[in-house]
């Protein structure tokens with residue numbers, strides 16, 4: 001296949017992913033919604049997941065399939081441009097969606113977190129949808145400043161960190177939600193599958209402790225690249241500044257946990273705050289910001 | 299009298315000591331860390347002088363009073379402002395104050411054995427009791443198991459105290475010490491560094507002395523006579539473009555460099571991501587453009603000027619504008635020019651360039667006569683014509699080889715050259731920052747992935763085991779289970 005065919009193939013694969021993740025989303029919705037049961041003789045509603053286990057398993061199968069097809073889409077996109085597939089915001093987004101589903105599947109295999117399937121499939125669907133409609137750019141070669149192995153390392157580390165930060169945020173948000181529910185009384189049945197507060201708290205910490213070094217590396221690789229392209233390893237460009245803010249926020253989170261002993265709600269809020277600085281950087285600075293980093297192509 | 303003096307002395311020392319303890323406390327460090335993040339925000343929301351001076355000027359034009367106040371608060375210079383510096387200096391004093399003592403404590407602890415087994419193991423985490431038939435055999439088994447799992451042991455009478463994960467503190471200290479190293483590197487760079495720019499036509503020679511630069515800035519303590527004595531000639535410049543989109547795909551600058559001046563020249567290729575490096579000095583290819591070559595003759599036909607003039611690109615297709623000034627004619631003559639590498643015309647845009655490479659060059663000129671204003675004392679840009687005391691005498695579009703006769707003389711468009719913008723940077727602190735960064739990551743990985751825990755085994759009528767995981771890191775229970783299984787396995791063997 002030549003470049004143009006590869007790019008077209010990649011686009012078709014993205015459309016296929018949209019369909020697959022849509023099915024995954026519907027399946028996960030059914031898993032939750034159809035498990036509702038009206039308890040006889042009571043006005044109360046209960047959830048019974050055994051009834052919808054098959055829907056949940058279909059959801060998981062679709063997530064795996066979607067991940068594989070997305071992997072092909074991202075790879076062919078890169079092949080069509082003869083480079084790593086993250087030269088503009090469209091490509092950041094599809095690669096980001098890939099790491100998000102990858103991180104979810106990892107969490108699923110290791111911690112049995114199927115309940116995350118609903119928000120993750122929805123987030124993936126939204127990311128891919130905006131990518132192909134709003135952010136789409138034809139496949140092109142890179143301008144000379146972007147041709148560097150450090151760029152590949154920098155961006156891949158940043159994208160993986162981003163995917164994990166998002167999962168950690170989802171976990172922390174779930175913690176706060178479950179915490180609010182448990183304040184009112186015992187958990188309703190539909191929430192029974194969600195891990196205990198303590199496991200959620202531990203999980204978001206472990207995710208962050210795992211990616212913090214990677215994020216640090218992403219920033220350093222970026223600095224090395226900037227040094228070779230612009231003659232300055234750090235220039236307080238808005239994108240760099242926000243990457244630094246995110247780094248400081250997560251360092252504060254780790255300190256708060258390890259040295260001051262924050263747990264539970266306070267830690268979850270801090271985690272969500274740190275994650276929002278990453279999202280802010282990704283969305284706001286990429287689209288409306290200025291500076292040398294604005295390669296979004298919009 | 300002496301008494302009160304004494305108490306004041308103690309008061310001051312006490313106050314200082316109190317302040318130091320506050321500053322190096324974990325809570326202060328945490329607050330300072332968050333403050334640093336918050337303090338970095340305004341610099342990304344308002345334009346910064348060092349990056350976008352034109353936008354700062356715009357603020358002053360739009361609302362001078364507001365801009366003046368923002369300027370007093372250093373909002374256009376956030377990262378060099380006293381308040382930003384204050385936060386990070388305090389943070390790093392706090393860091394040093396906390397980390398250095400911990401480093402010494404840690405160094406002293408390295409050779410030491412784990413602390414004695416506490417009396418009441420049942421107060422510890424994961425306490426469990428395993429039935430044992432042969433105390434001595436179990437003791438030996440526990441010792442072997444702990445040794446195999448890389449614990450340091452302290453064997454006591456009837457009990458073992460074991461610890462592992464000293465590396466965690468080592469990694470943690472390494473990380474924090476590396477942060478200090480990074481800061482030292484950054485400081486060295488800004489105090490002893492240098493940065494300059496120059497524009498060079500292909501064929502020109504650049505000699506590395508301060509006067510050769512278009513702009514040059516020094517760090518606070520950088521002496522001027524310290525530039526590396528090299529001379530560089532730009533022998534060729536090639537730009538490649540994507541034929542469909544016109545996006546640049548590759549720039550290659552070929553140079554001939556003498557270092558020191560007078561030595562045999564060496565051919566060196568500089569690319570965008572591959573600067574030329576001499577020690578801590580680097581020479582970067584930063585930008586490029588075109589210089590149209592013209593020949594100007596006076597009324598008698600004598601040549602008064604012949605050569606290239608640097609024009610500045612205005613768009614991705616390298617439509618370039620500039621000014622050609624001829625002060626030696628009377629009256630003085632000036633041209634405002636637009637160079638189109640691949641000229642094209644349409645009704646809406648007039649003449650414009652449709653591709654960045656030179657395929658169909660055209661030079662659009664407007665000629666002016668009068669006083670160029672070069673002697674007025676106020677410096678003026680070489681790329682712009684000051685037309686205050688001049689009168690326009692005509693306009694003309696020239697193709698390669700065309701001559702325009704403007705009455706006072708003539709101008710011929712004879713060719714073009716490429717120019718390159720070189721940025722020359724000296725940063726002696728860069729290496730420290732880089733090593734700091736590498737050690738920081740290593741330290742971080744070591745500290746985050748080392749599990750620090752203690753295990754105690756006491757053998758009496760039964761075996762008692764318990765553990766402690768520092769920072770509540772999970773996995774202790776599983777390890778105790780493994781140990782218990784290994785020990786109860788021994789019982790079965792003996793049956």
Ligand code: HEM
Nearest residue numbers: 248251254255258259324327389390392393396470745746
């Ligand atoms: C300002 C003074 C600072 C002090 C006094 C300080 C002190 C400490 C201490 C005592 C720990 C203990 C870890 C343990 O017990 O295992 C720690 C961990 C850590 N610190 Fe700092 N630190 C400071 C600044 C910073 C800064 C500026 C950063 C980076 C932005 C940072 C990032 C970390 C990280 C990532 C950890 C690891 C947390 C973990 O083990 O999970 N620290 N720090």
